[in-house]
Amino acid sequence: MTNSDWKASYQDNLLGVFGQPQTCFTHGQGTRVWDTDGKEYLDLLGGIAVNALGYAHPEIVKTISEQASRFTHVSNFFTTPQQVEAAQAVKRICANGWGSEVQAEIASQARVLFVNSGTEANEAALKMALAAKPGGRAIALKGAFHGRTLGSLSLTYKAPYREPFAPFVGPTEFVAATVAEIEAVDPEGVSAIFLEPLQGEAGVIPLAPELLAAARELADRAGALLVFDEVQTGMGRCGKWLAHQGICHDGKEIIPDVVTLAKGLGAGVPVGACVAMNERAASALKPGSHGTTFGGNPLVSLVVTRTINLMEELDLPAHASAVGDAWMQAITDAQIPGIKETRGQGLLRALVLEKNIAPQVAKALFKAGFIVNAPAANIIRLAPPLIIELSEALTLIPALKNTLKQIEKDLGKGEQL
Numbered sequence: 001m002t003n004s005d006w007k008a009s010y011q012d013n014l015l016g017v018f019g020q021p022q023t024c025f026t027h028g029q030g031t032r033v034w035d036t037d038g039k040e041y042l043d044l045l046g047g048i049a050v051n052a053l054g055y056a057h058p059e060i061v062k063t064i065s066e067q068a069s070r071f072t073h074v075s076n077f078f079t080t081p082q083q084v085e086a087a088q089a090v091k092r093i094c095a096n097g098w099g100s101e102v103q104a105e106i107a108s109q110a111r112v113l114f115v116n117s118g119t120e121a122n123e124a125a126l127k128m129a130l131a132a133k134p135g136g137r138a139i140a141l142k143g144a145f146h147g148r149t150l151g152s153l154s155l156t157y158k159a160p161y162r163e164p165f166a167p168f169v170g171p172t173e174f175v176a177a178t179v180a181e182i183e184a185v186d187p188e189g190v191s192a193i194f195l196e197p198l199q200g201e202a203g204v205i206p207l208a209p210e211l212l213a214a215a216r217e218l219a220d221r222a223g224a225l226l227v228f229d230e231v232q233t234g235m236g237r238c239g240k241w242l243a244h245q246g247i248c249h250d251g252k253e254i255i256p257d258v259v260t261l262a263k264g265l266g267a268g269v270p271v272g273a274c275v276a277m278n279e280r281a282a283s284a285l286k287p288g289s290h291g292t293t294f295g296g297n298p299l300v301s302l303v304v305t306r307t308i309n310l311m312e313e314l315d316l317p318a319h320a321s322a323v324g325d326a327w328m329q330a331i332t333d334a335q336i337p338g339i340k341e342t343r344g345q346g347l348l349r350a351l352v353l354e355k356n357i358a359p360q361v362a363k364a365l366f367k368a369g370f371i372v373n374a375p376a377a378n379i380i381r382l383a384p385p386l387i388i389e390l391s392e393a394l395t396l397i398p399a400l401k402n403t404l405k406q407i408e409k410d411l412g413k414g415e416q417l
């Protein structure tokens with residue numbers, strides 16, 4: 001079958017929620033992936049910030065095969081050494097970047113619930129907050145993305161995602177991502193405050209430390225749980241294990257009550273985690289009040305542990321920070337016409353375009369063999385595997401120049417894009 005045969009057959013057999021797939025892939029290696037036409041792509045999106053170790057990493061290949069030969073599933077009536085060790089590894093990275101006192105607190109109090117996706121991690125966090133303080137409403141930020149299942153969707157801002165499915169089980173109040181708006185929230189009846197320390201889907205927008213501090217204060221005043229959704233920003237993506245780590249305000253650490261993880265957590269196997277960071281959050285959900293059949297099975301658990309170990313050995317958060325900074329500096333220095341600025345942290349970056357042509361740019365780059373995406377009309381998002389070398393990342397620059405020049409030319413001719 002040809003590439004277009006596969007795409008046609010996709011339309012006939014799969015539900016249409018993702019639209020027309022751009023191509024049909026066969027395999028990958030490192031930062032590269034190939035389609036059924038044999039065409040090679042440099043993946044600068046990492047399967048949407050998932051493939052932190054790239055494709056077919058030999059250690060992950062070995063890990064999956066090793067665990068498959070023991071067992072892949074036992075149910076949560078039981079545990080396995082793999083599951084316990086994965087929770088230890090997750091707690092270790094959640095404590096990273098803080099002073100020894102905070103680290104000791106997290107080590108003794110934090111507890112991990114493994115689930116299967118980002119949205120499920122946020123569902124669990126929402127239930128945790130409602131169990132800790134029943135009956136209240138949630139606060140989320142304008143621009144927020146927390147997932148697509150109904151609980152998480154109630155916290156997701158974009159109207160076309162939300163509105164067809166309203167009303168939701170619990171009410172959410174959306175506030176602008178400013179200190180003033182957060183301070184103005186009436187703490188009465190607030191159970192949960194959700195935020196992404198760097199808003200991904202909104203266009204890669206880092207939040208100021210003062211804003212995180214205002215959210216912490218609001219949660220304390222309300223007796224609500226503060227949830228940091230690090231599904232996209234976590235796992236070294238932003239140059240630290242978690243994007244909020246080490247951020248202080250007026251000399252005080254800003255520690256959330258709950259952290260949610262997924263995307264990069266399992267190097268491509270589906271796994272999420274809802275981490276209760278303190279005793280109050282950890283004791284909110286009682287036996288029987290939540291559950292999952294697949295969550296934390298020994299296969300994904302061993303992959304989580306090995307992914308974290310490998311990322312520690314390779315010091316990938318620091319690598320992401322160094323490569324990301326040098327890459328954006330080179331793009332800025334190249335003064336490419338049509339690019340207004342860059343923003344983001346580590347290897348979660350956005351190119352802000354002068355015009356609303358990001359979908360066309362992404363499409364043209366794809367033709368040229370580069371995978372990126374356009375979360376907004378003027379934003380190109382870059383989230384490559386964290387193993388990427390600067391030399392590879394820099395090959396985007398000439399392609400960007402050509403692409404933007406060609407699109408400008410076509411626009412000048414009045415062509416329909």
Ligand SMILES: *Cc1c(COP(=O)(O)O)cnc(C)c1O
Binds near residue numbers: 232
């Ligand atoms: C991707 C994402 C989610 C949802 O994760 P799924 O695994 O797709 O359910 C939630 N929050 C943030 C910040 C995300 O980027």
